[in-house]
Amino acid sequence: MSTSETGVRARTRQAIVAAAIDVLAADGGASLADVASAAGVSRTTVHRYFPERSDLLAAVVEEAMARVETATERARLAEGPAPAALERACREYFELGSALTLLFGGSIEIADADWERCATSPEDDIGAVVARGHADGTIDPELTGAWVENLVWALLYSAWSHQREHDVPRQTSLDLCLRSLRKAIAA
Amino acid sequence: MSTSETGVRARTRQAIVAAAIDVLAADGGASLADVASAAGVSRTTVHRYFPERSDLLAAVVEEAMARVETATERARLAEGPAPAALERACREYFELGSALTLLFGGSIEIADADWERCATSPEDDIGAVVARGHADGTIDPELTGAWVENLVWALLYSAWSHQREHDVPRQTSLDLCLRSLRKAIAA
DNA sequence: TGAAAATGTAACACGGGTGTTTCGAAATAG
DNA sequence: CTATTTCGAAACACCCGTGTTACATTTTCA
Structure with a gap:
């Protein structure tokens, strides 16, 4: 099956959300680049999982x-x-x-x-x-x-x-x- | 004397600072345009009294x-x-x-x-x-x-x-x- | 090993806030 | 009334974050 055999997608998604919680808690206006680096991920990847900022906010x-x-x-x-x-x-x-x-x-x-x-x-x-x-x-x-x-x-x-x-x-x-x-x- | 005969400058300055306190308390990332309109003043005037944002912040x-x-x-x-x-x-x-x-x-x-x-x-x-x-x-x-x-x-x-x-x-x-x-x- | 998925790098246009300047109108002081 | 001060409107360049795209690289899995 293609979806989440090892759960790669789910894990990186969780990593992004978890990092976003920490970063946004410290500064609600933090940039997506800050969230990305905190998650050890490229900014592009963040946009791949959450097309718009509001999507990430909702998940967070x-x-x-x-x-x-x-x-x-x-x-x-x-x-x-x-x-x-x-x-x-x-x-x-x-x-x-x-x-x-x-x-x-x-x-x-x-x-x-x-x-x-x-x-x-x-x-x-x-x-x-x-x-x-x-x-x-x-x-x-x-x-x-x-x-x-x-x-x-x-x-x-x-x-x-x-x-x-x-x-x-x-x-x-x-x-x-x-x-x-x-x-x-x-x- | 040229400075503050009637205190015009001091009054508008106070109006800006007072408005900035209210606006920035509600949203720390509010724009200077928001502060200006809240103070009933043009954005240009805000920059006249406080050249940079940090100057306004300090006064606030x-x-x-x-x-x-x-x-x-x-x-x-x-x-x-x-x-x-x-x-x-x-x-x-x-x-x-x-x-x-x-x-x-x-x-x-x-x-x-x-x-x-x-x-x-x-x-x-x-x-x-x-x-x-x-x-x-x-x-x-x-x-x-x-x-x-x-x-x-x-x-x-x-x-x-x-x-x-x-x-x-x-x-x-x-x-x-x-x-x-x-x-x-x-x- | 080879295909598919996942990620990274780079570049781009777009929008919005910032800081600056110029000019003209309005208020104020003398 | 006249000169000075104060303020507003508009335009401009600049920076930064956002969102998108294209292409290369790595990882994962069959």
Whole structure:
């Protein structure tokens, strides 16, 4: 068969998308040449897989959302106390790195249609956890689900900034992030 | 005298810088034509006041830093309990809007030299407040000054996002922000 | 080994942002 | 009112990123 016997095409495509996530997370206006060199690939090859820039952007957003979704599933938000579930989610999201920076860093424009396509968006999942926490009194009733969600992204972004600017071990940054989240959402 | 009898030049210059702060905060890669139209000025005039793009950028960063510094002074961080002082700072910074988005939103590159030029940077001021809070036991000793500073920026960014995405009154967003900060830093 | 697929190199046109200049109109100061 | 200053409109060359094409090279697989 001609398609993906060894998966050459799929592998280079993934390499391009992965490199694009890193590069575009650092600079949303990065050129395709930057993405190409980061992927160890010629600029022509990038155009072969993604005819227009918007095509690459779409693939990048899709991949980033897929990573977020995977992380959300591994957090098993439905299990255990709500605060602990949110903490697990934070740990998982923290590992995503540039994927989350790309989605929530604002450096790239995400079409509303893309957000809606994300079937089981973390928005709904986190909202459900917060609702559970409200019901059993483990989460501050004054904080809405939407705010807690924003808070999670903000704290993660803060943790990455803190790790990058001051040269502290990532574990220290993550601990500060989790501690702050735990105290902020406590009932 | 020829220079700034009525302050015409100073006023148009300020208009350009102010417009640039708003436009560049929304999109760091915005064109000078966008800035010009936002300022109600011709693109030629922009080049008259700022020969190169980098010149405008420098002026914009300087203005934004000046606004932050003014807000910091008005917060009177040296007075009263440390948590209340940080809350006052948060209220002042919240009013800055796009100026802070520009400096801490990451959409524009800030040279390290610019940060150092900021003599009484909020970094030092907030650090002092946190130190005071550590001394009198009103701030969580586990949280370093640098982290609290990052936390403030992150919470403010979160408040703006929350206000923009969900259409809630700004007072509600600010209340959630302050509540989260108060609980997070409490000893 | 030989054909097909995948990639690289080079060159090109196109568009858009930048920086510059010139000239004329409008506002301002004296 | 007159001269100076300030500003806008237009045109221009320049650079950079984009998208396309053609051709050579390498890799992969039968």
